[in-house]
């Protein structure tokens with residue numbers, strides 16, 4: 001039997017951050033190294049255009065996120081690692097799926113609904129600032145997944161709805177045109193699905209609360225010092241479970257180190273001291289990949305060549321599937 005396919009992408013709209021690492025890159029690289037799966041990892045640069053219309057940021061972020069994957073141990077010879085926009089079959093499939101997607105389904109997407117809701121709360125037109133990309137986002141994401149018939153999609157909890165929509169869309173397509181797609185399942189690590197950011201909300205580019213993965217040591221320290229804490233003094237017991245400092249600690253520490261830090265919180269460790277230890281823990285793990293990362297950033301041609309090879313590999317699948325889908329929907333040669 002062939003291996004289960006695992007697929008995940010990261011949107012290229014900013015610098016890679018600790019949340020990308022803990023939530024996507026680390027588990028994905030670990031799964032790929034286990035040899036148990038057939039892995040597809042990609043840079044979601046079409047998705048980036050929805051929120052980021054600064055071409056230089058999209059371009060730079062693509063390099064940075066690709067370099068981050070590679071620096072953190074991704075082996076492009078054993079996985080399929082590519083850039084979404086190198087696969088022209090993706091937007092083509094998006095259209096076929098769009099025509100099989102109920103508008104009512106997409107109306108319910110959280111990202112779109114919350115944009116409408118905040119417009120309404122502000123007394124603005126409900127569509128203010130909302131482009132069709134944001135509305136259609138789940139369909140593009142469904143195309144990413146269904147194109148490669150991926151079974152498992154490791155994502156943060158906030159993305160579960162999108163995977164469910166991809167299933168719905170696949171089911172409807174299969175029902176109408178015959179069995180073409182595998183039904184994907186979201187894979188969410190319950191303990192560590194979403195890392196908190198500087199302000200305690202989900203660490204996300206959209207909130208501007210991220211800690212960059214590969215800034216200088218000095219900047220990493222500065223960011224860690226900015227994590228929001230309460231006003232409890234040294235010596236006063238602190239609650240580990242509502243602290244972003246503790247949560248990030250937990251994401252990098254062994255079980256034993258986590259238990260020790262939990263005790264230290266109970267015993268009133270000073271915020272300054274907890275942050276100092278957090279910096280040391282995180283920095284030690286990032287030191288070596290940081291060097292590789294800097295090296296790759298200085299050699300964008302090398303990254304480009306790796307992505308081109310990945311696209312060639314990915315397109316072996318996508319061109320073949322697209323050919324049969326075109327047949328299936330009636331886009332056929334005449335005569």
Ligand code: TRP
Pocket residue numbers: 007008009010011044047140141144145153154155159
């Ligand atoms: N929407 C995802 C995010 O913002 C990124 C993404 C795009 C993705 N396409 C995907 C993730 C397909 C998994 C599968 O995190």
